[in-house]
Amino acid sequence: MLETAHSLIRDVGKKIGLTDWQIDRLIAINAEHQFEIKMDSGKSHKAYRVQHNNKLGLYKGGIRFHPDVDLEEVRALAMLMSFKAAAVGLPLGGGKGGVSVNPKMLTAEELEELSRKYVRHLQQHIGPDKDVPAPDVNTDPRIIDWMVHEYENLTGDTSRASFTGKSVEKGGSLGRDAATGRGGVIVLRELLDKLGKRGLITYGVQGFGNVGSFFGLVAEQEHQNWKMVAATDSSGGTYEPKGLSAQKLAAYKAGSGRLAEYPPDAKAISNEELISLEVDVLVLAALGGAVTAKNAKDVKAGIILELANGPVSEPAYKALNARGMLVVPDILANAGGVVVSHLEWLQNRASEQWSEARVNSQLEDYLVKATDEIYSRSTKAKMTLKEAAFAVAMDRLVKQ
């Protein structure tokens, strides 16, 4: 993933006339924190926080708990955050954190211990005006609430602006839970409109979880002509050409159901099969590296929406482009989360709680503007949408 990010930044940097020195500066990482979290059980886990660039504002980006987390991945994700914030015009820099752990193997007490210890290690490097982490893969408001509480205990800061993605009761923003999925719907809607596609749109969701389920729910509410025909989670999933109800799927999942078994009479489908479905839009909301050089040839969708971070590898992205498919880049498609994180931070700073309608309308403004700017850049400069998103971000990061 790091190689993919570097080579994209180098290519686009050259295209827009940046010098090697300027490109090196864009790639350079400001600070890296690596440590071991020693658990009371005797186990220990490698943990990271990478602060890539804070030219445009404080470092911002999630913390993931996943066995595959390593320094290289966190570096790439931190870099993507700087470009994401810049691409959509947020006054924020980029950072990312992670712990190499399988949280499903931990008890609730151990998860709390891990979360609090993570903050204890990082305490002096983060804070409301320095670096504000948020949820990412396998982290949620419950975990963020523990982290904020730990940070408050350690520093006396009661602004709650030290983290975003908190529960609403603990200072989180209304609309933050749905923000990444909702943002994906806004970006896709805007692009379909620009492409003149107004009829029936079929789509499949890989990763019907925190992000993918909200994409489905918001799409179902707002776009009668969009039809979800397949959805998967890590267990596999379900395929129904007549259309699936996102609401029913989400309720089934909330009851701890496995999508591979939904509903008893549905056609079971694997994650690999979902990627090769004949749909208009393939929504990739699971993990990085879902489409690679190996399976890119199987993709049949005309539009691939990167709702996860880095779900399409560089060779796959090139192969899809060559076949005339449109890859909607992660730094635009999934920016809704960090946009509403910014709104949460603003609310905490002002001791305010905005209505969901106010939050959603600001999210809408950010993403409509960003999609428009990136799309026009791509047509004017004859770039792909991904290149254009990085070009827009680079302009802001270099000018500053």
Ligand code: GLU
């Ligand atoms: N983890 C999310 C992302 O990758 C959100 C980051 C944030 O809200 O700071 O964009």
